Amino acid sequence: MLNNIKIILVEPQHTGNIGATARAMKTMGLHHLVLINPENFPHKDAYIRATHATDILDRCEVKDNLKVVINDCSLVIGTSTRDRGAYVPALNARQTAEKLIAQATSATVALVFGKESTGLSGEDIRQCHYYGFIPTAADFSSLNLAAAVQTFCYEIFQASFYRENDKEAEVNPRSNNDFPKNEDLVFFYERLEHLLTQSNFINQKHPGIVMERLKAVFKRARLDQKELNILQGMISSLEKH
Amino acid sequence: MLNNIKIILVEPQHTGNIGATARAMKTMGLHHLVLINPENFPHKDAYIRATHATDILDRCEVKDNLKVVINDCSLVIGTSTRDRGAYVPALNARQTAEKLIAQATSATVALVFGKESTGLSGEDIRQCHYYGFIPTAADFSSLNLAAAVQTFCYEIFQASFYRENDKEAEVNPRSNNDFPKNEDLVFFYERLEHLLTQSNFINQKHPGIVMERLKAVFKRARLDQKELNILQGMISSLEKH
Numbered sequence: 001m002l003n004n005i006k007i008i009l010v011e012p013q014h015t016g017n018i019g020a021t022a023r024a025m026k027t028m029g030l031h032h033l034v035l036i037n038p039e040n041f042p043h044k045d046a047y048i049r050a051t052h053a054t055d056i057l058d059r060c061e062v063k064d065n066l067k068v069v070i071n072d073c074s075l076v077i078g079t080s081t082r083d084r085g086a087y088v089p090a091l092n093a094r095q096t097a098e099k100l101i102a103q104a105t106s107a108t109v110a111l112v113f114g115k116e117s118t119g120l121s122g123e124d125i126r127q128c129h130y131y132g133f134i135p136t137a138a139d140f141s142s143l144n145l146a147a148a149v150q151t152f153c154y155e156i157f158q159a160s161f162y163r164e165n166d167k168e169a170e171v172n173p174r175s176n177n178d179f180p181k182n183e184d185l186v187f188f189y190e191r192l193e194h195l196l197t198q199s200n201f202i203n204q205k206h207p208g209i210v211m212e213r214l215k216a217v218f219k220r221a222r223l224d225q226k227e228l229n230i231l232q233g234m235i236s237s238l239e240k241h
Numbered sequence: 242m243l244n245n246i247k248i249i250l251v252e253p254q255h256t257g258n259i260g261a262t263a264r265a266m267k268t269m270g271l272h273h274l275v276l277i278n279p280e281n282f283p284h285k286d287a288y289i290r291a292t293h294a295t296d297i298l299d300r301c302e303v304k305d306n307l308k309v310v311i312n313d314c315s316l317v318i319g320t321s322t323r324d325r326g327a328y329v330p331a332l333n334a335r336q337t338a339e340k341l342i343a344q345a346t347s348a349t350v351a352l353v354f355g356k357e358s359t360g361l362s363g364e365d366i367r368q369c370h371y372y373g374f375i376p377t378a379a380d381f382s383s384l385n386l387a388a389a390v391q392t393f394c395y396e397i398f399q400a401s402f403y404r405e406n407d408k409e410a411e412v413n414p415r416s417n418n419d420f421p422k423n424e425d426l427v428f429f430y431e432r433l434e435h436l437l438t439q440s441n442f443i444n445q446k447h448p449g450i451v452m453e454r455l456k457a458v459f460k461r462a463r464l465d466q467k468e469l470n471i472l473q474g475m476i477s478s479l480e481k482h
Contacts, residue, residue, distance in 0.1 A: 237442030
């Protein structure tokens with residue numbers, strides 16, 4: 001799916017941004033880079049900034065015409081600031097990623113970035129099916145080119161992830177831990193209550209809601225078996241003392 | 242809301258990354274930058290890379306101690322790659338942003354980034370309430386520092402935007418509770434450790450990781466002020482007893 005996505009830089013001016021683009025792409029599982037008329041490439045600064053993503057620079061295509069490069073693409077999204085994309089429908093970065101990923105399951109797609117100084121020309125944007133923008137603060141909307149690439153590639157990877165994977169495993173890395181049986185939890189709560197009653201923190205005649213509040217804390221934490229063992233050991237040591 | 246969010250760089254090594262961080266922040270409506278022991282600041286390269294965000298560099302704080310900088314923060318999230326944050330609960334970038342935004346409506350919060358070469362130290366991460374990671378491709382997870390800042394700040398801005406629908410408040414009824422300052426949590430951990438050392442549950446000469454595991458439980462539970470008061474009262478009663 002991610003292999004069907006081309007990242008295209010039109011006339012990039014700064015060699016460092018080409019390298020940073022490669023790095024940003026590789027961290028997000030993207031490998032297909034195309035440069036249209038770069039000012040200066042190959043260049044050592046691009047390789048330095050790419051760090052461990054130099055393979056993407058080695059394999060990138062250098063072309064002289066956007067139209068030809070997007071000929072085989074079923075979906076082409078140009079990137080721009082919010083107010084530039086006349087006559088082309090707009091998508092924010094997240095929507096852009098979702099569209100690209102949905103299409104990339106079965107076809108080649110492209111995301112196109114313009115040069116640092118002026119962005120994509122009106123003509124280039126009109127060749128795109130949509131334009132994608134990164135929502136920004138009102139008073140300063142100018143992301144560095146490599147930062148914009150990182151942001152879009154990040155959203156693309158997230159979109160691919162949510163499409164392919166079980167969400168729970170990612171959100172909750174503890175899901176494979178051993179969790180105690182409820183009776184063991186109840187036993188722990190009882191021991192804690194007994195200890196706090198002995199220490200007069202809980203008044204036996206008017207216990208109030210202290211225990212309920214403490215239980216709420218441990219429930220939210222979702223104690224695993226090892227943690228419960230530690231807490232039981234803690235209570236034993238305090239009881240002895 | 243966004244004004245309550247501190248972005249903290251611990252020992253940044255490359256001046257360009259400091260400037261790119263300022264630019265990334267400003268595009269996403271964030272203005273409060275703190276540098277802990279930067280290798281080289283102020284420096285003209287930082288100002289060049291910041292472009293129109295030099296005001297953030299002019300006003301940034303330069304300090305020598307993370308602990309002091311986060312003392313007034315009700316929520317502190319360190320950033321790390323996926324596998325680094327033992328004993329501190331993990332959040333992906335989107336969850337990180339949602340947590341920060343929910344809390345930032347009423348209190349100061351911080352997002353902390355480590356140095357380029359090694360990231361945050363284990364000690365620094367353990368001072369945090371959570372750690373946030375950017376989901377990446379399996380074979381290359383190393384984002385440039387400024388790219389990581391851009392990605393998190395982007396998610397923070399998106400979360401602030403979606404917050405207008407008051408999603409978090411609906412999902413999480415605790416989001417309006419008062420949460421303790423970090424120094425009060427640290428004080429609680431210290432008292433608990435002292436108590437458990439006195440009771441010989443913790444061996445003073447070989448303390449091991451018991452306290453880290455207990456802290457992990459309380460961090461996951463995300464104690465509010467009332468709950469912390471109860472736990473402090475519990476410790477006082479056990480100390481007297």
